[in-house]
Amino acid sequence: MQEADATSETGGDAGTPMISANGLSKFYGSFVAARNVSFSVPQGQVAAFLGPNGAGKSTTMKMLTGFLAPSEGSASIGGFDVAHHRIEAARTLGYLPESGPLYAEMTPNGLLRYAGTARGLSGGTLSSRLDFVIETCSLGSVWRKPISKLSRGFCQRVGMAQALIHDPEVLILDEPTGGLDPNQVHGVRDLVHQLRETKTVLLSTHILREVQAMCDRVILINKGEIVFDGAVAEMGTTDAEMESRFRELTVGEPAMSA
DSSP states (O other): OOOOOOOOTTOOOTTSOSEEEEEEEEEETTEEEEEEEEEEEOTTOEEEEEOOTTSSHHHHHHHHHTSSOOSEEEEEETTEETTTSHHHHHHHEEEEOTTOOOOTTSOHHHHHHHHHHHTTOOHHHHHHHHHHHHHHTTOGGGTTSOGGGSOHHHHHHHHHHHHHTTOOSEEEEESTTTTOOHHHHHHHHHHHHHHTTTOEEEEEOSOHHHHHHHOSEEEEEETTEEEEEEEHHHHOSSHHHHHHHHHHHHHOOOOOOO
16 A cells, blocks of 8 residues: 655645545544544545445545544645645535435525535526536436435435535545435446546445446555555455455455455
8 A cells, every 4th residue: 555645735736636645543532543544546536435334434534524633644635735724625625424414494406505605606607506416416306395305315416416516626425325226326326437537536335336336446444544555456356356355354354265
């Protein structure tokens, strides 16, 4: 595994990693949620962030996005240090947290207009971005329904639309296919393929076949530490091979023989 490159606190040039974790650690007393997590994701790459439940995935993603302060280390988005240049980093970032909170009394229309306005969008630009997320996230049928009445899958789509509304360069998606049916999962896969042309994506998922379908690279965390960082093919070329390698790296069981 190669450690992340250092990034500037004031933004970087074309060679700057779009997502960078530099020795990130988070301690809660004696409990270690993440320890010395370092990696970087270059522009245009789709990287899967994998690990068992409780391995430190969501904690690391929250530190990368500035929603959680690290005990040690630093994070950068688009070359902007998240702690020292929070606003600039936030402009570059779209974040979908796991089971992200939504305002239940609002409609997708109201929530996304509010989110767009808060992001500094107005007039024709706001209208254009709303049209984009309605189409991209298939929200037309529920556009004016209260979020409290929407299914888990539609709520997930609203959360994705919120992450996309300001056309960010970087997307960090925590379990983006959670709660979706197979057709909706296929839609997310197509969306990621579309976005990879212009964006850098870090996503977590428990579905290994989705890693093969969507991602260039796997970063695997276990017990708060990175244990693998490499191309998807290095984890395996079939579901069975990937599952076997995953178990070897996380619980110590021998990998399946060829």
